Amino acid sequence: MAENTNLLVIGGGYAGVMAANRLTQRDDVTVTLINPRATFVHRVRLHQLVGGSDGAVVDYREVLAEGVRLVVDTVARIDAADRSVALASGGTVGYDYLVYAVGSGSADPRVPGAGEFAYPIATLEDAERLPPVLDSAPMTAAVTVVGAGPTGIETAAELAEQGRTVTLVCGGVLGPYLHTRGRRSVAGRLAALGVTVLDGSDAKVAAVTRDAVRLADGRELPSQVTIWTAGFAVPDLAARSGLSTDALGRLLTDETLTSVDDDRIIAAGDSAAPSGLALRMSCQAAIPLGARAADTVLSLIAGEQPETLNQSFGAQCISLGRRTGIFQFGNRSDVAVWFHIDGRLGAKMKEVVCNGIVKHLADETHKPGGYSLHRVKGGTGRQEALEAKRGRAPATAQRAA
Structure with missing residues (x-):
């Protein structure tokens, strides 16, 4: 009888669930997924949870294959030499191959007072704390959203559409990914919703208090509720x-997503840094990376050479309330182009994308290996960046003491 191979996935987000489902292609494997929550967090809808229009969670029975064993726990440490992980609740779980897909969250804000008085929304638990706070504040209360990436823009628009008084502090450029034309469209919609947008080099937060936000140029904004969407950490x-x-802190890998330290550890999603050149934080990257990580594991089990990363991007979509949005097209190297679709059609396209994410994961439960978007050829940007990086002295990896 063929020996069974134990496959372990750490992290039940977009990348981890895709990887776990895809690994069930083989009959001679046991797939275990460890995740700290018993439900799947549809992270791209967390701003809707804050606004009260969606719960942002999906039952794992809808997106996780029946053959995957779900362990609700947190991994405290990986013992690569012993091929096992220690659980926070006690005990260990062994593995033959491990997929590292622990995701990302907000960076600890170093701005004085932000950790105490601002509300992050990068995780389900963070986002769930906000609705009661908003409900207890009058509709006329000043709300400040810090950070003008997609989450900040979407949160500001969601709350302003309800009639709240919202200021969006960009800390730089509004929608850094957007093309100039797309940025004008977003700015126009936010203005129509009544959002005050503060951008430019002076629009950086210097301090947060219980009832105000102080900017680097000395301006003080009244703020009864401050929402923090800036920063990135794993x-x-x-x-x-x-x-x-x-x-x-992202795991360093080669272009097959295999750890530079251990060929039994493969990374995917926001917590992966292939060749030290991490991809943009997004479900658009996480799901294909999850599929690629699973393919790497399956190739290694079969004694075959894994394929290298070949990531293609196409767009960034942002909702601007429930009725309007923008679908910003980009080239395959993930650079925004002049063309975008906004208005009601933009909102519908964003909703199609959000529903499509869950469908991709659900489809993989019924037909593991059916997902193929990670095989769409990417642009030349990554190859050019790799060649440029190889032409320089290699960056020193950060290793834990």
Whole structure:
């Protein structure tokens, strides 16, 4: 009888669920997924949870294959030498191959007072704290959203559409990914909703108090509720486990997503840094990376050479309330182009994308290996960046002491 191979996935987000489902293609494997929550978080809808229009969770029975064993727990440490992980609740789980997909969250804000008085929304637990706070505040209360990436823009629009008084503090450019034309469209919609947008180099937060936000240029904004969407961080599990990471703590891998330290550990999603050149934080990257990670594991089990990363991007979509949105097209190297679709059609396209994410995961439960978007050829941008990087002295990896 053929020996069974134990496959372990850490993290039940977009990348982890795709990887776990795809790994069930083989009959001679046991797939275990460890996740701290018993429900799947549809992260791109967290701003809707804050606004009260969606719960942002999906039952794992809808997106996780029946053959995947779900363990609701947190991994405290990876023991690569022993091929096992220690659980926070006690005990260990062994593996033959491990997929590291622990995701990302908000960086601890270093701005004075932000950690105490501002509300992050990068995780389900963070987002769930906000509705009661907003409900207890009058509709006329000043709300400040810090950070003008997609989450900040969507949150500001969602709340302003309800009639709240919202200021969006960009800390730089509104919608950094957007093309100039797309940015004008977003700015126009926010203005129509009554959102005050503060951008430019002076629009950086210097301090947060219980009832105000102080900017770098000395301006003080009244703020009864301050929402923090700026910054990016990943769990420090890899670094704590002695694995090589980039400066932000993402696991360093080669272009097959295999750890530079251990060929039994493969990374996917926001917590992966292939060749030290991490992809943009997005479900658009996470799901294909999850599929690629699973394909790498399956190739290694079969004794075959895994394919290298070939990531293609196409767009960034942002909702601007429930009735309007923007679908910003980009080239395959993930650079925004002049063309975008906005208005009601933009909102409908964003909703199609959000529903399509769950469908991709659900489809993989019924037909593992059916997903193929990770095989769409990417642009030349990554290859050019890799060649440029190889032409320089290699960056020093950050290794935990």
